[in-house]
Structure formats: structure tokens, C-alpha cells
Amino acid sequence: MAGNSQRKGAIKKSGKGNPTVGSGGRVRRGLEGRGPTPKAKDRPNHKVYKQVNKVDKSAAARPKRRATGHTDAEWIAGRNSVVEALREGVPVTGVYVAEGAERDGRLREAFKLAAEKGLTLLEVTRNEMDRMTSGAVHQGLAARIPSYEYAHADDLIGFAEANGEQPLIVALDQVTDPRNLGAVVRSAAGFGAHGVVIPERRAAGMTASAWKTSAGAAARIPVAQTVNMVRQLKAYQDAGCMVVGLAADGDVALPDFELADGPLVLVVGSEGNGLSRLVAETCDQLLSIPMANQLESLNAGVAASVTLYAIAQARA
Template sequence: MAEDMWIGGFHAIEAALDRHPERLRQVAVVAGRDDKRVRRLCKLAASAGVAVVEHPDDWFARLTSGGRPLRHQGVAARMTLRPAGDEAELGDLLSAATETPLLLVLDGVTDPHNLGACLRGAEAAGALAVIAPKDRACGLTPAARKTSAGSSERLPFIQVTNLARTLADLKQQGVWIVGTAGSGPVSLYECDFACEPVAVVMGAEGSGLRRLTQDRCDQLIHIPMASGVESLNVSVASAVCLFEFRRQRLAGG
């Protein structure tokens, strides 16, 4: 059953109103606030047929989501959130793709803010979906959704039971599996995947790619960095890789 909870922030609510207004039950704004941003949000809600109510500051201060205080910017929405997809949805996405697929695979990312930032970067780079394991990894928590700035409601997030098996299935469907590791023998900028379906696989914070995941990759690459810098945050590294592949495709198209 899809989860029902409060989300906060202008970007997240506007994205939900734009893409999935049927999931919103109510939009709440701080009583007495009448600036341009609030008026625009109220207009969007009215156009979508979603009720708008006003509440005092202390009502917003009591809002929680996932057991934590909600970061709301003075606006919040009660909605049925988009659930994570599964292997079947991934298959449907690949079958229906009209462009060469670009996927982001996260091998055990546990920080919700990193997941949210990865979703945001992946959507901006034109990725078809983000894939992650169900166990020992972060799901679509309120913090992840907030950090994604609406991407969690637009970009499919697929949680799979067995990541190694999913990578093997992707290979059978013609997707080239590219893992990122500091020890990767090939530089990102020496790769040429302009015409290839690609899944970029990123490791967990700190530990990187698991050995079993590395074994499923067709190629291991590294991001060239200035001396003294050992690694990048997973969301930054994923964006660097995805946008390089996007650049190649635009240059080759």
C-alpha cells in the first residue's frame, strides 16, 4: 500500500502538483503569508483541484514526517507518495524507452540526503531510472524526497531484491555495466558510450562497490582528480559520470 505523509518545501510540492496532482489531498500554507511564491503555489493547487488551508506557525512546528520535524518553508502537503518500483517496472521502462537508456545504480547508499541528491542529479542528466537494493540501503524516506527537490516524484526509483542478479539481467538486455572505483583502470574521459545503453554503478559511502558488484561490471572506471583528493561524495561522483555520458551522446547526436 502506498504511504501517505506530509511533504514540505515549494519544489517538492510544485513537482507533485505538476506530475501527480491526484496524489495530493491538501496543501497547507502559513496563515497570513501572501507573497508571490505562496500565491503561485495556491494557484497551482486550485488549478489541480487540491484544497488549500491556512494554519498558524505553531501547527507547522508540530509537523513531522518519518518521525522527524518536517522542513517545510511555511508550506506543506498531505499526499500519497509514489512508491518505489520493482524489477517488473524496470523491465517495462526498458521496453518502452524511446532513447538509449542511461541508468544509475546505487550499491548500498544509506544516507537519505545522498540518495535525494543522486535522484536530483540523475533526473537532470536524463537518466531513465535509479536502481538500488531493498536491503542495507536507503529507500524513499522523507529526507531523501526533500533533498531530491521533486525528482523522487518524477524519476522512477527501483528497489530490487538481488542487485547482482539485476545487473546480470541488464547485461542480457544489452546494457553495458560500468562500475566506478578508485582503482578502475580506465579514466571516465577515455570511455566512449555515446551509442550504448549504460548503467553507471556507484558504491556506498566510504566502502565503495562491493566485490560481488564489481564482478558483475563490464568495465571499471575512475574519475581523474587533482592530487590530494581521494574521493568525491557519491551524489557528486554520480552526477559527474552521468553528465559525461550525456555530453558524449549530445556530441555524437
């Protein structure tokens, strides 16, 4: 009979109940999607996954330096800054020039240095360069440097032992000026130190400015970060090092310093406040640099350089 919904095969159209005919009823769950398709690099059977996870056996066989962290990649903006960075051996990974930039002597020198070093030279729009350099005054030229990989502070003593030398480590206590950090790194490399230790927080890091001031020395000497400077200094003491801090009111004057030829950690304080209280209390000895005028003082970079020179002379 027409309209008889009770006949065999009839479909209930009221939307209620549980339909038994058609694929949209009880088997609906079987038609549900399984989510987005994983990326190729996340699919074990895909060739891209195998390429990404391929093990370089030759690299695995080489000893690796433990790292504690790294900074974000940075930009050096401005023609003078880029040229100086290329001259000083800063590890630039690419040089960028803005479209329509006026060709002058500095730009031509930057191109020449980049070509000699085999660096990539790319032309971008001015808007793109403004974005990359966060609105800095770039004068149509910028360079990119990679993130800095910090060494592990505990490994610096091992570097000295590997060379058969008494450890000489420079620790910076909350030095906030990256130019001072760069100067200390340069002096540490020049006077035979085995590494520089800096706090992880409230201190200058290996930025583009520090790289430039170090004149490329940051590529020759490890810089390590530590979460707790006092704890790290105590670890060096446990390893047999004497920890000596620079202080204007130190108990021993630099000419009378007698610990230079042993395992040594030299601690340099911040530009304005010197050593913090806890760091000063942790030091085995406080060392002062005699000055002709008591009103005169040296910044962290210069003070470290003077002291490292004296230590190098005593060790020689």
C-alpha cells in the same frame, strides 16, 4: 397432586438433565448468534460493495507500470521546507496550517502556491499537527505527500526500447543519504537515463527529502527497488547491458571510457565505502573519475552527475 413433578407437563427445575420444554433446552443452538454483521464493503449484495469493486474500464485499458512496493505517506514539516517542496513540484496532496499560526511571508507564499496547484488547505489544532508530524518542529505548517510507487527493475529496459533508445540505467549500491538519491534521480532525468535502481534494504528510499532534492524529477523518471542488487545486475547483463561501476581505483578513466553509446548500467557505490565486493566483482568494468588531488573525493550524487554528463556527451 400438588408438587408431583411426575405429572404430565411438569418442568424439572434442578438444572440437571436435558429439559424438554421451552426454547432454552435442546434448541439452544438454534438461538446462537452468527457473529458480527459483515461490513457493507464485504457484503456482495450491498451497494457499497458494488461501488468499491466497480471496474473502471477506461483505467483498465491503459497500460500499467508494474510496481514492487511503496513507502508510507510522509509529512514535510516547517515553513521553509513546505514552501520549497511546493516550488519544486513535490507531489503534495494537502497543506495543513495550525490554528493561530502567525501569518508571515512564507505562510502566505505557501497558501498562494497551494491555491495555484488546487491543493486542499486545512486548519488543524497544534496538538493534532504535533501528532501528524510525530513531534517535528513544524512552525504551524506541514504538507502531506503520498506513498511513492516504485517501478519494477526489469521494466526499465522496456522503457528505453519503447523510445527506440539504448538503455541507460543508474544503480545505487547501498546509498543511504536520501539527498544523494534525490540528486542522482535529478541528474539521471536531466541526462537521459531511463531509470534508477535502488536496493530494498539498507538504502535510502524516495522519502520527502529525496523528493525535494530531486526537484520534482522523481515524477518524470521511474525509480525501482530490487531485493538483490547483484542478481538484478546479472539480469541486466543477460539482457545485453554492460554493467560499469564507479570506483576510485577503477581500471579505466572516464575520458577513456568507450562503452557509453551502448546499452549501459552505471553503478554508483555508497558515500563511505564505495561499491560492495560482490557488486564490484559483478561489474564488467570499473570506471574512475580523474581527480586533481588524490585526497579529494566526490559524493555519490556528484560522481553520478559527472559520469552521466560524460556519457550524455559521448552519446550525442
